[in-house]
């Protein structure tokens with residue numbers, strides 16, 4: 001569950017105060033798949049950054065999973081994010097001195113995730129990069145970097161996944177595959193998914209579409225398909241010939 005109350009963001013731009021997000025209220029129930037659309041500069045990335053707790057609002061409160069993140073200190077927030085939130089940045093934010101594999105592995109190890117090595121390897125396989133694991137971000141294409149960023153965001157099995165144009169740099173085949181991974185996380189794990197996209201076809205598959213313009217929510221529509229997602233329909237739309245599931249992490253003692 002995500003609840004924003006009276007949340008706004010104003011920044012100093014030269015000598016002027018610039019409001020990039022006007023005060024808004026928003027409630028997103030657990031498990032909802034929300035597409036966030038709007039022209040460039042309308043505040044989409046700002047909104048996602050606030051919900052992820054990467055940035056703090058100028059006014060208002062943000063409650064995630066019953067916890068008020070606006071009141072958390074840095075350490076508490078970092079721990080909460082590690083457990084609950086996955087974030088795919090528009091600009092990837094990979095660590096340049098770590099290989100693709102290490103970019104996925106290190107956060108898992110920091111969280112003390114069981115069998116982190118195996119998990120990192122299977123996530124790399126899942127995004128189609130099993131033979132690129134030893135490459136550094138500078139040696140990867142934009143699309144490959146994006147897939148590493150997506151694998152990293154999935155690594156902690158987040159209950160909330162925030163993805164800022166995650167298929168923007170991918171060709172249609174890789175884009176469809178990544179999108180299917182996102183949907184699996186949403187439909188099979190019940191994760192809440194907030195997806196910024198310019199792709200109207202992808203936005204049309206969401207339970208709900210929120211449109212931003214000049215820092216305001218100008219429309220908020222539930223799709224007719226909310227809650228009655230049909231896999232066949234999705235596969236037809238994207239012409240997928242295969243299906244995939246995210247690798248389940250092996251928990252100690254699991255059968």
Ligand code: ADP
Pocket residue numbers: 011012013018020038039040041042043044045046047
């Ligand atoms: P979107 O993701 O929809 O393209 P953003 O959320 O990135 O939009 O940005 C919204 C507006 O706020 C843009 O005009 C952007 O230039 C401006 N903006 C974002 N962050 C800052 C900042 N730290 N300082 C000044 N302006 C900013």
Ligand code: MG
Pocket residue numbers: 044045046090164
């Ligand atoms: Mg943006």
